Amino acid sequence: MARSMLIVSRQSPWSGPGAREALDIALAGGAYDLPIGLLFLDDGVLQLAPGQHGATLQQKDLTANLKALSLFGVDKLYACARSLADRGLANTALAPAVEILDAQGLAELINRYDQVITL
Amino acid sequence: MARSMLIVSRQSPWSGPGAREALDIALAGGAYDLPIGLLFLDDGVLQLAPGQHGATLQQKDLTANLKALSLFGVDKLYACARSLADRGLANTALAPAVEILDAQGLAELINRYDQVITL
Amino acid sequence: MLSHSPFSDGRLASCLRLLAAGDALLLTGDAVYALAADTVQRQALELMPDSVALFALEEDLQARALVSLPARLTAVDYSGFVDLCTRYARVNSWL
Amino acid sequence: MLSHSPFSDGRLASCLRLLAAGDALLLTGDAVYALAADTVQRQALELMPDSVALFALEEDLQARALVSLPARLTAVDYSGFVDLCTRYARVNSWL
Amino acid sequence: MKFAIALFSAPHSPASRRALRFAEAALAGGHEIVRLFFYQDGVHSASANIVAPQDELDTAAEWSHFIASAQLDGVVCIAAALRRGVLDAREAERHGRPAANLAQGWELSGLGQLHEAAQQADRLICFGGH
Amino acid sequence: MKFAIALFSAPHSPASRRALRFAEAALAGGHEIVRLFFYQDGVHSASANIVAPQDELDTAAEWSHFIASAQLDGVVCIAAALRRGVLDAREAERHGRPAANLAQGWELSGLGQLHEAAQQADRLICFGGH
Numbered sequence: 206m207a208r209s210m211l212i213v214s215r216q217s218p219w220s221g222p223g224a225r226e227a228l229d230i231a232l233a234g235g236a237y238d239l240p241i242g243l244l245f246l247d248d249g250v251l252q253l254a255p256g257q258h259g260a261t262l263q264q265k266d267l268t269a270n271l272k273a274l275s276l277f278g279v280d281k282l283y284a285c286a287r288s289l290a291d292r293g294l295a296n297t298a299l300a301p302a303v304e305i306l307d308a309q310g311l312a313e314l315i316n317r318y319d320q321v322i323t324l
Numbered sequence: 325m326a327r328s329m330l331i332v333s334r335q336s337p338w339s340g341p342g343a344r345e346a347l348d349i350a351l352a353g354g355a356y357d358l359p360i361g362l363l364f365l366d367d368g369v370l371q372l373a374p375g376q377h378g379a380t381l382q383q384k385d386l387t388a389n390l391k392a393l394s395l396f397g398v399d400k401l402y403a404c405a406r407s408l409a410d411r412g413l414a415n416t417a418l419a420p421a422v423e424i425l426d427a428q429g430l431a432e433l434i435n436r437y438d439q440v441i442t443l
Numbered sequence: 444m445l446s447h448s449p450f451s452d453g454r455l456a457s458c459l460r461l462l463a464a465g466d467a468l469l470l471t472g473d474a475v476y477a478l479a480a481d482t483v484q485r486q487a488l489e490l491m492p493d494s495v496a497l498f499a500l501e502e503d504l505q506a507r508a509l510v511s512l513p514a515r516l517t518a519v520d521y522s523g524f525v526d527l528c529t530r531y532a533r534v535n536s537w538l
Numbered sequence: 539m540l541s542h543s544p545f546s547d548g549r550l551a552s553c554l555r556l557l558a559a560g561d562a563l564l565l566t567g568d569a570v571y572a573l574a575a576d577t578v579q580r581q582a583l584e585l586m587p588d589s590v591a592l593f594a595l596e597e598d599l600q601a602r603a604l605v606s607l608p609a610r611l612t613a614v615d616y617s618g619f620v621d622l623c624t625r626y627a628r629v630n631s632w633l
Numbered sequence: 634m635k636f637a638i639a640l641f642s643a644p645h646s647p648a649s650r651r652a653l654r655f656a657e658a659a660l661a662g663g664h665e666i667v668r669l670f671f672y673q674d675g676v677h678s679a680s681a682n683i684v685a686p687q688d689e690l691d692t693a694a695e696w697s698h699f700i701a702s703a704q705l706d707g708v709v710c711i712a713a714a715l716r717r718g719v720l721d722a723r724e725a726e727r728h729g730r731p732a733a734n735l736a737q738g739w740e741l742s743g744l745g746q747l748h749e750a751a752q753q754a755d756r757l758i759c760f761g762g763h
Numbered sequence: 764m765k766f767a768i769a770l771f772s773a774p775h776s777p778a779s780r781r782a783l784r785f786a787e788a789a790l791a792g793g794h795e796i797v798r799l800f801f802y803q804d805g806v807h808s809a810s811a812n813i814v815a816p817q818d819e820l821d822t823a824a825e826w827s828h829f830i831a832s833a834q835l836d837g838v839v840c841i842a843a844a845l846r847r848g849v850l851d852a853r854e855a856e857r858h859g860r861p862a863a864n865l866a867q868g869w870e871l872s873g874l875g876q877l878h879e880a881a882q883q884a885d886r887l888i889c890f891g892g893h
Binding site: 215217219220247248251254255256257258259260261262264266291292293295 | 447448450451472473476479480481482483485501502503505506507508
Binding site: 541542543549566567568595615616617619620621623624628629631632633 | 651
């Protein structure tokens, strides 16, 4: 059976290629039909805030990459409740939809995967 | 009259070349007889902790560079009291000796210099 | 001038402690997230003395769709950014 | 596994929240500064439940001349680091 | 045990040297390294153009020697490398750039190689940051 | 007014584009740029080997075009560039490296150039981090 991988994305969407490069690992895993989970943690949850547009920064926003996740079969998406609250996003509709986890839920999530990449 | 420059060094001594590269700006300024000040702030104060030795990390420690400061005429050295306290260094003998400043002292220090580089 | 996310990093706190009356704070890049509503960082900015002026780079606000901005904030474009640099005696960028 | 300074950065706090019973924390690089005496970070490490094991890379302790280390800490060399990776089911490096 | 090792930091970062020393210790301990994969700023650790100061460790050169002498599979993510200016002869020519600067022993390839290594390995160990 | 502009970040960092837009706006506002100085990871912003993804801004190429068209003095710190693998033809030859990858218009020199620029300028503006 294929080994599962949890990718933990901690980078803001506008701080350089970090957030995109984390998504690319998830998309590549999906393309190989591997069991991939994706957790948005710390500044990574900022990727899920609605209404962002990169045109003013001459940068492609991550919307297309985030939408591609489900097309590539990456549908186990999670976000950290504490990270969202700290950034004023506790009551915001996120896109794509994610399962929001508290600290205990996060610890259990990590232990369900064979391998973890945090970046 | 030459413009004065304050260099604010915020990097730990072991996190890569950042701390050394900040010192190099100060040393180069001293070599040109420019009025240079050097402030150790945040993790930068860790450069002043005694007894460090880089050999175990196959890295040259910063002792020689710090000693060179006075040879190059860079003798206005300052450290942030709060940064030292946060890192457990409030009661430690620092090398080289520096003037320790509180928040108000830091704000006044910055305003005494024509130009500031923080890195 | 700040450019790092205020949530992951101590730069904002460290910088706020050094501001004096007559100084200005310019938020660029991820530092504009400090203006997000319902955050500790926004509160800290609101509590700065009136003698400290607050600016943000407009393109960074727009990209992040930040709204409900503080009344004391002035958004600037690059031309305004250049003007600011001429108006203050020195510019300290918090790398 | 952590490698960043705990003073300038939220990684330590964020990582500590995710540790579960039976996990181990390995401090490398500037993360070993969290072991410095008289710091909030040292206190947080001391307060971890006994079910979480605490390790640090020896060379990083020596370079920084860190002494008065916590009794619960085990220092490891690279061979011990490799062994740790075999003993735990997965390794989560906090980049 | 089989290890896959991923590096995300430039050669002047302590994390690059730490990954190298870990990899050496893994082999010394009788373990197998199924692949080294360099991603993000880790691609610079596979640059042949790095000139370390004489009194500093030349981590990029050590990496290149290490994978050659241990005959390891060393893969550098092609997308991350292009973005950061680390090119092999083929990519340099394809994009009309002056100079191939990928060090000996490394191969540019895609993220699929990271997943393949993770599937083959008992442990995936990542090194990055400082 | 006379500006000296220093950049400390790689071209894929938002700070590199921000520095470029600032420099353009300074000239557009009738100001003078006495020198651009690239230090630390900023040296990568002067690499000719960067291949930006087609849907992303090619900040390194824009920098090279900008200093050529505005005829600016662009200096890259030689010590920082060697350590990070950005070499001109002379340094590549001197150190036996395969390939010179410093972009057109830039010159490798020492930190004295930063101080000289700071002495000539009314304001030193630094860009770095993210």
